[in-house]
Amino acid sequence: MKISIRRSRRAAIAVALGSVLALTATACGDDGTGAGGDKGDEGSGKGKIVFWDNNGGVRTDIWKEIIADFRKANPDIKVEYVGIASTEYQSKVDTAIQGGGLPDVGGVGAAMLAGFSAQNALEPLDDRLAKSSLSGKLNENMVDSLKAAGGGDGTLYSIPTSANNGVLYYRTDLFKKAGLDEPTTWDKFYEAASKLTNSKKNEFGYTIRGGAGSIAQALDAAYGQSGITSFWNGDKTTLNDPKNVAALEKYAALYKKDTPAADLNNDFTKMVAQWDSGTIGMLNHNLGSYQDHLKALGAGKFRGIPQPIGASGKRVQVSNPVDGLGVFKSSKNKDAAWKFIEFATSHAENSKFNKAAGQVPSNNDAAKDSWIAEAEPTKLAAAALTDGSTSIVQLPYYLPDWNTISKADNEPNFQKVLLGDMSAKDFLDTMAEQLNKAQAEWKEQNG
Helix, strand or coil, rough: CCCCCCCCCCHHHHHHHHHHCCCCCHHHHCCCCCCCCCCCCCCCEEEEEEECCCCCCCCCHHHHHHHHHHHHHHCCCEEEEEEECCCHHHHHHHHHHHCCCCCCCECCHHHHHHHHCCCEEEEEHHHHHCCCCCCCCCCHHHHHHHHHCCCCCCCCCCCEEEEEEEEEEEHHHHHHCCCCCCCCCCHHHHHHHHCCCCCHHCCCEEEECCCCHHHHHHHHHHHHCCCCCCEEEEECCCCCCCHHHHHHHHHHHHCCCCCCCHHHHHHHHHHHHHHHHHHHEEEEEHHHHHHHHHHHHHCCCEEECCEEEECCEEEEEEECCEEEEECCCCCCHHHHHEEEHHHHHHHHHHHHHHHHHEEEECCCCCHHHHHHHHHHHHHHHHHHHHHEEEEEECCCCCCCHHHHHHHCHHHHHHHHHCCCCCCCHHHHHHHHHHHHHHHHHHHHHHC
């Protein structure tokens, strides 16, 4: 099998140039656009800025609320909102970096940060943060995570808005009816997946993510069962360790046996909607879908708990990328763009955003607000990350090609694994080879 490798900054740029995805006309504003390489300008701190939301549709309503609040506090700045689906966001930014039309400010999470910074598209934010009212107010772990993801030099290119975490949602009503224990271990998870399945009645124990975004969930299942706690062993990835291979084989075997056949093409929105409307026992997603489940099912019919514990007695999960906001270097109004970021990550607005998203706030004061204790999955997830019960396998977001490798290159291959057309070993070996080469090149470039 031919392995697609895109390793250098030059190659990353070539991929972006080759993209045929067109940007909508509304994404281009007179005060907020510029071709890749444009140094931009501080601007007047007034006028219009363009904001690209990297999770459009899902977070549109809450961002429009925050923008309305910002307009009241800053009537001389107009914010043009452009919502872009998370599955399309990186390719649209890559295209705009090369062809022009970048916004002033946009969502820049850890998973995509290295690719954008490698193309010199982002404004360094260290000095702005140091002089800001936000200085000392943001979660240091989140800040450090974004610094590490930026490509290796420790520069801060994105201000954190929130942290996510993997959650196992399960239907308490269905579990009680079947006499099942809470799925706190992988053994109990597989037992429940089997016992709750009756395909003739369209009842399934689990819904597996086979479409866009499938890789992170698959890796969570692999490392969670194997108990391996580091992504690297020297300069080689542990991804294709035999323990991970065996774990992924077991997990992928759930498809069509204890899951719906439609799961093959499900991204998170389809998967969440399917779980909320059907009689499926369990769903792996993150904190972001908690409010959707609450609206669809009501309190008392489900719980969201930390990922299952493995045979070692330890919970192991892969890192969830910290999300954030960045200023694009080509902006002609960087001062106004920064004011927007500063406002959006203030105590009140960051709390409002994360309450709606069901995520952990980046603002330390927001993280103390009462709604955290009331949102059980968020409370449990935060505890799991701080009480020593969980080992986090840090994914290599700092590699410029991480997003490409973990999405475009290998999501189709994972579908082949589910269909039985590719072995779990071949899948992990293919991805491991790509990652080992990417790591070698990164080390060569960064000393």
